[in-house]
Amino acid sequence: MRALDRKLLRDLWHVRGQTAAIAAVIACGVAIVIMTFGAMVSLRDTRDRYYERYRFADVFSQLRRAPLQVAARIGAIPGVAEWETRITRYAALDIPTLRQPAAAMLVSLPDGGEPRLDRIALRRGRLPMRGRDELVMSENMAAALGYAPGNELAVLLNGRKRVFTIVGVALSPEFVYVLAPGQLMQDDRTFGILWIDRSIMEAAYDMKGAFNDVGVRLAPGASEPEVVRRLDALLARYGGTAAYGRSDQLSNAYLDQELGQLRTMAFVIPPIFLAVAAFLMHMVLSRLIDTERESIGLLKSFGYTNREVGAHYLKFSLAIATPGVIAGCAAGLLLGHWMTTIYQHYFRFPFLRYEIEPVVLSAAVALSLAAAILGTWGAVSRATRLAPAAAMQPPTPTTYRRTLADRLQLGRHLSMPTEMILRHVERWPLRALLTISGTAMAVMLLVTLFFFFNSIDELVDGFYFRENRQDLVIGLVDPRAEAARFDIARLPGVRAAEPVLQVPARLAHGHLSQRIAISGLDADSAFRTFRDSAGRGFTLPGQGIVISEKLATLLELHGGEGVHVEILQGARRQATLPVAAITSEHVGLSAYMERGALARLTGEPGTVTAIQALVDTAARAELTRRLKAIPAVATLSTREQAITALRETMARSMTIVIDFYIALGAIIAFGVVYNAARISLSERGRELASLRILGFTRFEVSYVLLGELALLVLAGLPIGCALGRGLAWATARAMETKLFRIPFAMQPSTYGIAIGIVLASATTSAAMIAWRIRQLDLVAVLKARE
Numbered sequence: 091m092r093a094l095d096r097k098l099l100r101d102l103w104h105v106r107g108q109t110a111a112i113a114a115v116i117a118c119g120v121a122i123v124i125m126t127f128g129a130m131v132s133l134r135d136t137r138d139r140y141y142e143r144y145r146f147a148d149v150f151s152q153l154r155r156a157p158l159q160v161a162a163r164i165g166a167i168p169g170v171a172e173w174e175t176r177i178t179r180y181a182a183l184d185i186p187t188l189r190q191p192a193a194a195m196l197v198s199l200p201d202g203g204e205p206r207l208d209r210i211a212l213r214r215g216r217l218p219m220r221g222r223d224e225l226v227m228s229e230n231m232a233a234a235l236g237y238a239p240g241n242e243l244a245v246l247l248n249g250r251k252r253v254f255t256i257v258g259v260a261l262s263p264e265f266v267y268v269l270a271p272g273q274l275m276q277d278d279r280t281f282g283i284l285w286i287d288r289s290i291m292e293a294a295y296d297m298k299g300a301f302n303d304v305g306v307r308l309a310p311g312a313s314e315p316e317v318v319r320r321l322d323a324l325l326a327r328y329g330g331t332a333a334y335g336r337s338d339q340l341s342n343a344y345l346d347q348e349l350g351q352l353r354t355m356a357f358v359i360p361p362i363f364l365a366v367a368a369f370l371m372h373m374v375l376s377r378l379i380d381t382e383r384e385s386i387g388l389l390k391s392f393g394y395t396n397r398e399v400g401a402h403y404l405k406f407s408l409a410i411a412t413p414g415v416i417a418g419c420a421a422g423l424l425l426g427h428w429m430t431t432i433y434q435h436y437f438r439f440p441f442l443r444y445e446i447e448p449v450v451l452s453a454a455v456a457l458s459l460a461a462a463i464l465g466t467w468g469a470v471s472r473a474t475r476l477a478p479a480a481a482m483q484p485p486t487p488t489t490y491r492r493t494l495a496d497r498l499q500l501g502r503h504l505s506m507p508t509e510m511i512l513r514h515v516e517r518w519p520l521r522a523l524l525t526i527s528g529t530a531m532a533v534m535l536l537v538t539l540f541f542f543f544n545s546i547d548e549l550v551d552g553f554y555f556r557e558n559r560q561d562l563v564i565g566l567v568d569p570r571a572e573a574a575r576f577d578i579a580r581l582p583g584v585r586a587a588e589p590v591l592q593v594p595a596r597l598a599h600g601h602l603s604q605r606i607a608i609s610g611l612d613a614d615s616a617f618r619t620f621r622d623s624a625g626r627g628f629t630l631p632g633q634g635i636v637i638s639e640k641l642a643t644l645l646e647l648h649g650g651e652g653v654h655v656e657i658l659q660g661a662r663r664q665a666t667l668p669v670a671a672i673t674s675e676h677v678g679l680s681a682y683m684e685r686g687a688l689a690r691l692t693g694e695p696g697t698v699t700a701i702q703a704l705v706d707t708a709a710r711a712e713l714t715r716r717l718k719a720i721p722a723v724a725t726l727s728t729r730e731q732a733i734t735a736l737r738e739t740m741a742r743s744m745t746i747v748i749d750f751y752i753a754l755g756a757i758i759a760f761g762v763v764y765n766a767a768r769i770s771l772s773e774r775g776r777e778l779a780s781l782r783i784l785g786f787t788r789f790e791v792s793y794v795l796l797g798e799l800a801l802l803v804l805a806g807l808p809i810g811c812a813l814g815r816g817l818a819w820a821t822a823r824a825m826e827t828k829l830f831r832i833p834f835a836m837q838p839s840t841y842g843i844a845i846g847i848v849l850a851s852a853t854t855s856a857a858m859i860a861w862r863i864r865q866l867d868l869v870a871v872l873k874a875r876e
Contacts, residue, residue: 094394094402097385102409108768111761112367113414116458118754119363120418121425123454126356128426128446130349133433136442137266137345144209146263147174147305149317150339154329154659155300164304167320169312174207175301176200177291180271180565180724181284182717184244184251185235191714191726192280193270193565194231194245198288207305208264210285211440215239215258218287226258230268230438231282245284247294248567249721260285261438264305267344268438272563272727276436277735280727306333331594332605332658345437347827354824358817362535364457366758367414368465369528371407376469379403390478400474404463407470411462415455422446422454425750507790511798525799526806528762529848533810534817536755536844541818541836548835550736553677554729560588560617560702564717565725569697574722578701581716583709588617589698591685594658597637599645605658606641608681610688617702620673620682630684634670638680640831642672661693676831752847759851767799767859778863792863796856803852810848811841 102109140146161175177198185192199205203217210217210226216239218224225245227237237243241256262283270281292298304325308317314335321333336342379386389399423446430444515522564578572589579587591610596603611618613630621627623639630636635653637645647653652666673680689695705713710728717723771778778791786794815836822832 094389094398095405098402098405098409101406105768108765109410109413111764112371112410113417114757115363115761116367116411116414116462117418117421118757119360119367119461120415120454120458121422122363122754123356123360123457124419124422124446124451125425125429126352126360127450127454128422128444129429129433130352130356131447131450132426132430132443132445133345133349133352133437135445136439140266140439140441141263144211144263145172145207145307146336147207148308149306149314149321149333149335151304151306151321151325151333152178152331153302153304153325155297155302156325156328158299158301160324160328161301161304163324164306164321167306167317167324169309169317170306171309171312172206172307174200174205174305176205176303176305177288177295177297177301178303179248179291179295179567182246182723182726184246184718187235188279189711190280190728190731191717193725193727194282194284196245196247196291197283197285198291199226199285200288207307208262210260210262213259213261213440215256218257218285220287221289222287223252223254223290224257224287225254226260226285227256228265228268228283228438229259229261230276230278230436232256232259234278234282243284246718246721246723247290249723250294252294254284254286258285261440264339265341266437266439267341269340269344270727271565271725273732273735275732275736277731280731280735326662329659332596334605338605343829347829348433348437350827351825354821358821358824359535360457362531363754363758364461366528366531366762367411367458368461369524369762371410371462371465372469372524376472379469379473386473387478396474400470403466403470403473407462407466408459411459415458418458419451419455507786507794507797510794511801514798515801522802525762525766525802526809528766529759529803529806529852530810530813532755532759532762532848532851533807533844534813535758536752536847537811537814537836537840538818538821539752539755540840540843541814541822542832544835544837544840545822545832546736548833549676550733552833553675554733556621557619557675558617558729559619559704561705561729562703562713563590563725563727564701564703564723565727566699566701566722567724568722569694569699570722572696572698574698575701577720578703581713583706583713585704585706586616587701587703588612588615589685590700590702591688591697592699593688593692595681596656596658597641597645597681598654598656599647599651602645604641604644604679606679606681608635608655608683608688610683610685613684617704618682620671622672623674625674628671630682631670632684633687634668634683636671636673636682637669638673638675638678640675640826640828641679641681642669644679644828648672655691657692659692663691663693665691676833677829679828755844756847756851759848760855763799763803763852764855764858766802767795767855770795770799771859771862788864792860795863796860799852799856799859803848807845807848811844814841814844 158175161173164170164173164175177196179196181194181196183192183194199218201220204210212226213229215226217226225243227243232238237256237259239257239259242253243256244251244253246252265283267276268278268281268283269276273281292300304321306317306321308314318333318335322330324330325333337346386399390396423444426446427444430442434442566574569591575587575589578584589612592607593610594605595608596605598604611630613632615630618630619627620630620636635655637647637653642648645653647669649669649672651669653669654664654666656662656664667683673682683691685698686695689697705728714726717726774795778795781791781794782788818836819834822834825832
């Protein structure tokens with residue numbers, strides 16, 4: 091072994107504690123890169139293979155009713171390679187073991203059994219036989235209810251209860267993420283997908299020789315917008331509600347949103363860890379080179395070149411980084427597998443394997459090593475520039491002058507150790523700034539992570555309590571006369587009921603357009619409140635249209651401007667309406683009109699599609715039983731079950747992941763504070779020992795070092811809080827999608843918890859340094875050369 095290599099091992103052993111702290115920070119950064127990018131790649135590749143293998147459609151359209159002969163005309167549209175027609179309906183379920191109402195989307199299976207498009211992946215059992223009361227249940231619902239082939243399920247087909255036997259459990263690329271209408275999060279116990287033989291659905295819904303849903307697969311090179319336009323024109327007379335591509339298909343949109351959020355986290359958080367690692371590396375190696383001036387001079391005088399000396403110290407930085415990179419790679423692969431299993435709970439694939447692309451692994455390793463080299467480059471350059479003669483001499487003594495504390499005569503009010511702390515901070519401002527910056531970065535990361543908990547609370551409170559105050563939403567099978575509202579209001583337990591009219595429409599402004607559902611509400615609705623971007627409430631105007639902020643942004647609309655509205659059902663009427671107001675919402679794209687005005691626009695006055703109700707809690711069970719027996723009721727959703735599903739989903743996935751990131755934030759805080767204190771102790775060991783000889787107590791000596799550390803940590807806390815607020819805002823904007831906007835809500839407790847974690851880490855570091863101070867060998871330290 092070469093002499094320089096033996097010296098390298100001695101140096102690493104001497105700073106082993108600091109080396110371990112830096113390696114831990116690097117390992118965290120590498121692990122996050124591999125975990126997030128690996129999960130993102132796994133989800134993307136699994137999605138693409140699943141879509142291709144099970145022939146996921148490219149274009150979708152729903153309609154009122156069309157004869158099967160129209161299917162041949164769909165196939166004749168240029169660019170259409172394959173098509174599949176079917177019948178879909180929502181239906182209520184009667185599940186005795188559930189206290190809350192349940193519903194499902196019914197999807198017909200062709201007479202031949204397996205559809206050509208959107209094929210189902212049977213996990214257990216078989217497909218239903220023609221004409222028999224059999225069905226296949228989606229795997230997510232079957233697992234949540236504990237159902238298996240052989241169990242029976244009561245389904246309300248067009249209001250008539252019919253008992254089916256479950257003969258299979260399956261998945262479909264169309265329903266990777268299953269969400270009930272009007273809900274934020276999936277609830278597998280109360281909503282799922284049921285596949286039933288087509289002949290049964292034809293008889294139950296009077297759809298013999300007809301269809302109301304079509305999927306299309308495009309030929310290579312075909313234009314999706316052109317196919318959508320032609321399909322719309324063809325199906326318009328049959329009540330078509332506007333075709334759309336994969337990007338607007340609900341399940342695929344949620345999956346794309348998750349991939350985008352993973353990408354954002356992968357680009358935001360790892361650079362923080364790598365920047366801290368570079369900063370710590372700079373601190374350690376700069377101190378080492380400062381104390382080894384004489385050794386560097388001796389090495390050069392014995393013939394070692396500048397390149398060899400520089401390579402030696404670069405080896406030092408790489409020797410610190412390499413264990414962290416190796417540990418980070420191993421941890422990242424394990425955490426990636428763990429994260430993939432979490433996703434499997436609510437993104438349903440027949441196969442989902444964690445995969446990591448070699449380029450991602452290589453990039454993570456290269457970036458980490460580059461951060462280590464970058465952090466030490468300045469110190470290494472300084473070592474190579476030292477001339478042997480200059481290096482053999484002691485460094486130029488520091489020029490001491492009166493500090494600000496001296497000029498302000500603070501010594502009259504402060505103790506001698508406190509005055510020493512202030513003088514040292516002012517005389518070494520760069521060192522102080524680096525420690526403050528490291529502490530601020532730890533606080534910044536923690537504040538940003540805890541912000542997500544605040545945003546979830548704000549989302550739930552805003553959507554379910556401030557904006558929507560109803561307890562129950564009753565979806566109707568078909569549009570009904572307004573009298574349905576009074577039928578519901580007379581049921582036991584209903585305290586108040588309001589009608590809702592939902593109409594599919596396309597809103598356009600210039601070349602921009604969006605396909606949405608316009609909600610028609612009563613102007614004096616007690617269940618729906620509106621607020622502008624400043625938080626001011628307003629009522630639904632009788633004229634014009636109210637749109638959400640996100641929709642206004644996508645259409646580049648402002649209040650008072652006109653928007654072209656095309657109704658996508660019935661006579662497909664069109665009108666240009668003024669934007670009466672813009673409402674602040676965090677979920678989906680929304681538009682609202684006064685119900686009477688919307689009904690007149692559609693040409694179908696006096697109709698409703700849903701009923702909202704306030705319910706007496708004591709009578710809820712009886713009300714649910716009565717509603718299940720009403721033929722016109724398709725779905726039931728309660729605020730209570732929606733909030734419960736949201737909380738359970740968060741606890742199962744997002745909370746666990748964020749807790750993991752918080753632990754990593756605590757590691758950053760510990761690494762920064764421990765390294766700063768350890769380096770300071772190495773630099774000032776002789777000074778502290780001298781103070782002990784001069785009569786200072788152990789407490790006073792510890793206070794000189796740890797008091798300075800505490801001062802710098804406290805100075806970094808408010809800076810970190812401010813930076814964390816800014817990073818949280820930027821992250822919320824970066825993760826914004828059409829489906830969700832993360833509300834920017836920062837509670838004071840967020841800052842308090844983040845500060846508490848950093849202070850706890852700092853206290854742990856201080857305790858370790860205090861123990862080292864007590865173990866100082868005064869004689870050995872005083873014998874050491876300056």
